[in-house]
């Protein structure tokens with residue numbers, strides 16, 4: 001059974017009952033975006049004295065779903081307290097997800113008349129939230145195939161594996177609690193966990209004091225790069241939505257906020273389920289593997305604690321890349337990179353450590369770009385990094401430009417058919433990423449050509465060639481000897 005929903009017409013009553021002030025905005029349906037906030041009168045812009053700027057909406061502190069609110073709920077509900085004790089306290093996200101899951105379950109059980117956990121304003125509020133969110137973790141497996149060749153192909157599959165593992169761990173930990181054991185064994189619970197994650201990802205924001213949080217009412221605001229409002233916390237901890245510029249908002253206009261100005265198309269689709277047409281951010285993340293036949297590959301991935309990625313960006317035609325890991329991946333033992341397993345004197349535990357030019361750099365594995373700076377072969381190392389990245393970019397470009405068959409058609413709104421909107425979102429991502437990869441391939445080719453002209457690289461490659469020629473002639477004369 002899926003959790004029941006309330007019509008949005010019931011929202012003003014919920015807001016009134018819970019002291020949420022909607023002074024100059026209301027929730028309305030917005031074409032192609034679900035619900036959104038719309039100005040119900042002209043809203044003046046920010047005045048010079050910002051303390052006199054009137055809030056568009058105000059949400060009392062008690063309704064904000066933050067780490068603090070989860071703890072407070074655990075104090076009033078013993079079932080939730082037990083769940084939090086066995087499976088919570090690992091991250092704010094994890095605790096908020098437990099709260100959302102509890103409230104999704106609660107909203108179903110209340111409607112079927114049985115007892116559950118203590119009700120809160122979120123028990124009703126959660127019924128206004130969508131049950132299907134356009135983030136790719138909620139796409140069907142056929143719809144996810146549209147992402148083939150994009151940077152989201154592997155990330156979405158990896159995220160789904162993590163969600164499934166998280167749910168198994170939760171069920172395992174809660175199996176000692178009869179109340180939760182019964183509930184979590186019901187069918188459809190993994191889907192509710194995936195829904196809770198999608199709700200959190202697409203609606204959570206960072207407040208200056210409360211930290212990561214979900215704010216009912218404010219989370220009805222849609223995103224625009226030309227946003228008209230911003231949120232803040234008052235000294236009392238209430239959350240307010242304020243006009244963000246001097247020009248204010250006209251009556252009937254949609255009141256948008258910014259979900260982050262530097263997010264790439266893939267990040268927007270992954271977290272919010274749409275790609276912002278107007279965004280100028282052209283960025284792409286590529287996952288990196290160990291180089292083929294690198295005997296140190298496993299050790300490098302073990303010791304490197306950052307994400308195994310290369311970040312590519314195109315800004316006004318200028319290409320940049322950033323990948324601390326890549327500089328570690330291209331170094332070898334002959335260059336002066338060494339791994340050692342050391343034993344801790346006190347605990348006896350064994351620990352892997354990495355050395356560069358005999359210096360222990362275990363704590364600096366993301367600093368190899370600067371660690372190699374003074375090395376005589378620095379330009380050679382850079383050439384290796386650029387060549388490896390160019391190969392990775394070319395391989396991705398081949399994948400992304402390969403034909404994929406779209407099962408969706410204009411009539412595909414029929415049950416179980418892949419949805420056209422998923423196909424269109426994936427196509428948009430594919431086009432944007434192909435553009436970035438093409439720009440990257442051309443720029444890396446130029447960077448490689450420039451490095452190949454560097455005097456130190458020319459000397460080094462020349463000396464390598466001489467050595468190879470000598471070895472070849474030695475081998476040839478040995479072979480002559482053999483035949484004589």
Ligand SMILES: C[S@@+](CC[C@H](N)C(=O)[O-])C[C@H]1O[C@@H](n2cnc3c(N)ncnc32)[C@H](O)[C@@H]1O
Pocket residue numbers: 032033034035036129130133134202203219220221222223224271272273274276
């Ligand atoms: C914080 S909620 C905003 C309220 C939401 N529209 C609703 O109906 O509940 C974020 C979600 O709104 C939608 N959204 C926000 N801004 C959008 C935009 N510019 N274009 C399309 N969808 C948008 C996306 O589905 C996103 O996951």
